[in-house]
Amino acid sequence: MKRAGLIIMAVTLMSARTAMAASCEDLAKTSLPNATITLAQSVAAGAFTAQGGRGGANPFADLPAFCRVAATLKPSADSDIKIEVWLPASGWNGKFQGVGNGVWNGNIDQNAMATALRRGYATAGTDTGHEGGGGPWMQNKDKLIDYGYRSVHEMTAAAKSLVTSYYGSMPKFAYFNACSSGGRQGLKEAQMFPDDYDGIVAGLPALNATGRSAYAIHVAQIVHKDDASFIPQAKFAAIHDAALQACDALDGVTDRVITNPRACKFDPQVIACKGGEDTSSCLTPTQVASARALYQPLLNRTTKQVINTPLEVGSELGWNVFGGAQPFATALQFFQFMAFNNPQIDYKTIDFNDPAVLAKIENDVVNAKSTDLKKFVARGGKLIQYHGWTDPQIPSGSSTSYYEDVVKAMGSNVKDSYRLFMVPGMNHCGGGDGPASFDMLTALEQWVEQKKAPDSIPAAHVTNGQPDRTRILCPYPQVATYKGSGDPNSAANFSCK
Numbered sequence: 001m002k003r004a005g006l007i008i009m010a011v012t013l014m015s016a017r018t019a020m021a022a023s024c025e026d027l028a029k030t031s032l033p034n035a036t037i038t039l040a041q042s043v044a045a046g047a048f049t050a051q052g053g054r055g056g057a058n059p060f061a062d063l064p065a066f067c068r069v070a071a072t073l074k075p076s077a078d079s080d081i082k083i084e085v086w087l088p089a090s091g092w093n094g095k096f097q098g099v100g101n102g103v104w105n106g107n108i109d110q111n112a113m114a115t116a117l118r119r120g121y122a123t124a125g126t127d128t129g130h131e132g133g134g135g136p137w138m139q140n141k142d143k144l145i146d147y148g149y150r151s152v153h154e155m156t157a158a159a160k161s162l163v164t165s166y167y168g169s170m171p172k173f174a175y176f177n178a179c180s181s182g183g184r185q186g187l188k189e190a191q192m193f194p195d196d197y198d199g200i201v202a203g204l205p206a207l208n209a210t211g212r213s214a215y216a217i218h219v220a221q222i223v224h225k226d227d228a229s230f231i232p233q234a235k236f237a238a239i240h241d242a243a244l245q246a247c248d249a250l251d252g253v254t255d256r257v258i259t260n261p262r263a264c265k266f267d268p269q270v271i272a273c274k275g276g277e278d279t280s281s282c283l284t285p286t287q288v289a290s291a292r293a294l295y296q297p298l299l300n301r302t303t304k305q306v307i308n309t310p311l312e313v314g315s316e317l318g319w320n321v322f323g324g325a326q327p328f329a330t331a332l333q334f335f336q337f338m339a340f341n342n343p344q345i346d347y348k349t350i351d352f353n354d355p356a357v358l359a360k361i362e363n364d365v366v367n368a369k370s371t372d373l374k375k376f377v378a379r380g381g382k383l384i385q386y387h388g389w390t391d392p393q394i395p396s397g398s399s400t401s402y403y404e405d406v407v408k409a410m411g412s413n414v415k416d417s418y419r420l421f422m423v424p425g426m427n428h429c430g431g432g433d434g435p436a437s438f439d440m441l442t443a444l445e446q447w448v449e450q451k452k453a454p455d456s457i458p459a460a461h462v463t464n465g466q467p468d469r470t471r472i473l474c475p476y477p478q479v480a481t482y483k484g485s486g487d488p489n490s491a492a493n494f495s496c497k
């Protein structure tokens, strides 16, 4: 077995890197437009460690040998985009995977790159052109464009060039795979640079990043209107239990997961405190009013248009994100640094009826709301989007609304190129009581490479590394429906309807 494995490895190595291939160190001489290559270095298997990391186990100890390239890209005079490209020294799967970032980005996600590398991918990541979170850089038009969409596009072009130089051939397929702000980056790619990727996984995309920031501040204003309006975190479990009481069984399985929150009517009034009491298991009248308001969208009062969809029934355990003691930091940074150049802004004074504020919330550089996927579809691109119904950071309605808007704009045949999978009981990029463990990239590979469209995707709920419940995820608007008999913890007893 060992000998056969060695021979296969040798053949792979030979077929992966042709006579045209450059050595890793030679990549430093690659000519890339508007770019300076700052590092081209062979890294031995297991030798890579995180910068600044100390103590504890090295999370990269299992990485195979790879060629590590770093570069700085300057598509505009103010740009300062850092990228890294990692190229497997052997066992390359012939493909490229771009990875994305979370929140306001500002660092290269080496963990996501490592995941791609372990699967044999050549991979790239970027800091999107600035360091750290939201800040004064947001007032710089070019830096905002870099963050909004240009950095990922430029990274992709540079990475494909380096892949081609190193292996002597273009990647057979290119994928983008990320969640949160990275999901937003994926949608931006499909909308603006349809030739960059053959397939895109856009998880929990912050596609309405600015509207979401407005909604988070709106929630903070509700719960901090006065002391009585605030809902202490100790009460979230009681609200969640009451929501489950009202909605959990509607899907035929009582499992603390609400399969379709939209099918459910829940009024937090059901746990109103009686006779002037105030305990962690009930809500005072003002707290009932706050809780009701959190389930309502933020509307433009003049046009009645939805600025952002609300937190969904089932998300209550995560309400400290928007409804905690302090406003959601990412949302506040949007108003401090991007919408207004005022780090001292008092969030309580932000008036969502003020046309000047509303105008700032519309931001096509950052948001990814364009429903025109025609070019991406025409070139054969495939897009898998997913979102946890109980996401407390990016209310999941932005994904269902966007999907519905795309179908409206492009017709229902768009499902041959674009599918949305809503994940019941999943929080932000994972976690929760639902089946939050799944492999969207494999589903995408099969769709792109074998034309096998994902009619359902296997998923599991995992406890201590062990799956204790399997389910299927279904293309929206279908939902995983219990067949009515058999083990409800087995995916085999569910179908998409």
Ligand SMILES: [Ca+2]
Pocket (backbone or CB within 6 Å): 247, 248, 249, 250, 251, 252, 253, 254, 255, 256, 257, 258, 259
């Ligand atoms: Ca249920």
